[in-house]
Amino acid sequence: MTLPALASSTRAELEALTVRFGQPAFRAGQLLDWVYKRYELDPDRMLNLPLKLRTELKSGLVCRSTRLERADCAADRTEKLLISLADGEAVEMAVIPAPKRLTFCLSTQAGCPVGCRFCASGAGGLKRNLTAAEIIEQLYHGIGRAGRLPDNIVFMGIGEGLLNFSRLATALDRITEPDYIGMSPRRVTVSTSGYVPGIYQLIELGKPFNLAVSLHAVDDITRAALIPDRLRCPLAEIRRACDDYEREIGRMVTFEYVLLAGINDRPAAAEKLAAWARRHHAKVNLIPYNAAVGGFKRPAEVDILRFRDILKKNGARVTLRLEKGAKIAAACGQLRAWQEKKDDHDSN
Ligand code: SAH
Ligand code: SF4
Helix, strand or coil, rough: CCEEEEHCCHHHHHHHHHCCCCCCHHHHHHHHHHHHCCCCCHHHHHHCHHHHHHHHHHHHCCCCEEEEEEECCCCCCEEEEEEEEECCCCEEEEEECCCCCCEEECCCECCCCCCCCCCCHHHEEEEECCHHHHCCCCCCCHHHHHCCCCCCCECCCCCCCCHHHHHHHHHHHHHHHCCCCCCHHHHHEECCCCCHHHHHHHHHHHEEECEEEEECCHHHHHHHHCCHHCCCCCCHHHHHHHHHHHHHHHCCCCCEEEEECCCCHHHHHHHHHHHHHHHHCCEEEEEECCCCCCCCCCCCHHHHHHCCCCCCCCCCCECCCCCCCHCCHHHHHHHHHHHHHHHHHHCC
């Protein structure tokens, strides 16, 4: 029998557990407070609980299902954390401090089934979905480094969260419900490669999460060269889903666009993207390609700036982070690849 995980337990589950251990119901409230308000998963540190209950918790639950394996700090103070899972898989997350806000970038899957040709995360396919607890524990590892809850959470690490929808939805619930962690959904961004059925499932949740859609192209032929057929949805359907998201949820979407030299960085593409952004009230997030897989090239800086300027001139809101963008979002999957190489080496 697999034990339930502490980091995603509901109030009802914790109440049932404390009753099973012969404890009064208010103990569940104390436990909830430790887990979701004080971000503590180690029963030995829950000092207002009786010793017997602390011991029982350790045998009745998986208190921690992940471990911080390694932390790499970049010059801009961004930290990339390698998190290992109990079965030997690993994922990455990033802690991104900026003068005005602290952002955590979290993973939703070990590997990714979409397999975008420029992305290290998808290169080995999907290893497995993360559990809700494994998603939430990344947040706790980040809090352990930064000392506080982030201002923003973006699901832009490894994996396509909308293809692990039920676990992602559970994690989103614990992160945003006032009884649990209680962050505002407006501070949480779900990024998708444009998986339309998942966008509609997110709409069903009815909460004002931010939706970021990785477009990367303004025509289906160019896009087909970047994203394999199996899980790629047509641009027209993606745009319809974006309209529905804005109408139902009342939030404007963001278009993400990885700039690849000679592929999607022409002025005509910038003009069309600007028209789409205006029409959808969307902000465009330009991400210059960061060397990973697939033999693509990052455009020269002058071409990147020209692309951005055309967007701006045509009335689109644009963000371009030349430094951070390249080092963080884009480097997703690379620490994990490092770990796999190391494991191969260690086992030889
Ligand atoms: N699967 C989701 C979220 C994770 S990827 C998605 O695709 O949106 C987060 C972002 O990183 C995506 O916009 C993705 O296109 C981008 N990305 C992946 N590999 C990259 C690379 N080598 N260089 C730049 N951006 C990359
Ligand atoms: Fe998966 Fe996103 Fe990488 Fe594409 S870009 S392979 S969807 S993680």
